Amino acid sequence: MTTSMFTSMQHNFSCDTCSAHWARGASNGAPQRTDAAARSADAAATGGSRFGDVWQATAEKPYTELPRHHVTLRSFFKGLTFALGRDARAILNDQRDVRPPYQKLIRANGIGLRGEWHITEDTPYTGYLRRGSRGLVIARASVGLTATTRGAYRAFGMAIKLFPTIDPDDRAAYRTANLFVIDDNAGTLTPHYLDAEMASKARLSFHSGTLRTLHLLGAITIAQRLADSFSTERQLYPASELGEPPTATIRTPRFLMVRGSAGQPRVSAVDFRDELRVARYPGSLLRFDLAVRETETESWTRIGEMTFVEDACSAGCDHRLHFPHPLWR
Template structure:
């Protein structure tokens, strides 16, 4: 199966779980322990088959639509995925590390100046292609724990980023920038296009059912990050866009499979640093947005495991998260320098 289902639009992992009632959060230490379960002796290659989605339509047999609703409704951080894997992005590598906002910021929550969080991340590709020479829809999902204490139970905030809906032929995962509103990235063949249209229809229907009709399946708001830790009162202040990319001087590891490329033992000090950049603007204006660096995401431990592929769940931010959309600041900053052209 080709890359079209990357028309999955930031749908980074569906699972089987009821909508979360009374979600109290998770302990970073517990999630890390889950990631360490079932470490692989050799990399698996999970193939995505359209039959796994079930028939299209409104019925319960449409597993894709039902799973999409659960992902939007459930904030659970660890679940058991059907068949022991994720539906659309089964091949991944997980990390733990830290999120730090180091620059002056007009935003709130985990985007405010001085914000710090423990982090769990999962890099993946949509569908089956994991090796160079194919279009790979790279994505990086980040789960933030707003605490410095790994044993403290806290509600998490999730960030979903992707390179493009239809993927990239970049030789390295690190050659691309990933953000929360990825472009289409090109057109697939007819067969893949039809599959992609079906997937988009299911995801749009699922989001409309959860949000009361509002849909934008290509965009994931930053409200959860800006809301983290906020007391009652004024709403969150967030940028429209956030992107992650590594510094240009970061070495590249030549490996066919992106999971081998991202093993941390290939980078200085066993640390992979991602720069956090943000931009404000109106919908549709990302191409002319002015970006600025806000902080860094430091990944310090990696996991190739059953726990990573079969248990870690990322709640998908909704357009009306907490019943309100974030206020986007009007403050302007100097744009970040362009780098990391695809090679």
């Protein structure tokens, strides 16, 4: 992978829904290349990304009004090309933390969150799943497909990008660990995002909402299976390997669950992105519990938390922030 793959745009990008626009060449910041994504790209080409650069790219072009990016069967195609299949391969093969602007095809509506990961309990696991582990995180809370508002079937999820540093001004470049949790791919009527039990293996419920979106879910399943035969579950080894030497024996839990902390007040909002505005919570802190288990039948065991201190509802979050998915092992 060459630096030019990170820093040069091959075409203009405009989003008809949120009106965000990037001109060709804008991401390389020529001639001085001061753009955050370009700096992050240079770091990635040599082995990682800088936390501050990734967050700056995430927060760029903040929305003044919440857009609603529509996910349709037509949006899965670009001309005669099955764009969704290409996108499914990209999330496995593209290791960048920030990409030139693109359209997310499944989870198009989201909000970025910046904070810290902290494992507070004894565990048998390694890396950043070991007790005492702390690192910065950039997460993207999202919904699958189009529904963003309370009263509709919403498929809540979160992608987590974990940095092995606790200094937000750290100028070192790091390889990130990326984790993924979803509550139910068909959506639920859960009124609060914080009450959704989002796990590394998603559920699939059958209800009236499932029937209305069955054609979309079918296309997604085909695209993901073509790219990765184990698409229904995302492994956690990126976190248990983070910070460990190559010769270390790695111990990883089977499942991870993320849910709003029990003591965290719930905020009533029509759109889940308004619910997750950090300033709406006491002390401007938004907390989520981290829990693990080894089988699908046992109870969850809480091992730590994520505490978010800033949000970004922006075109940068929806069109540039990227989370590489781990290959199945």
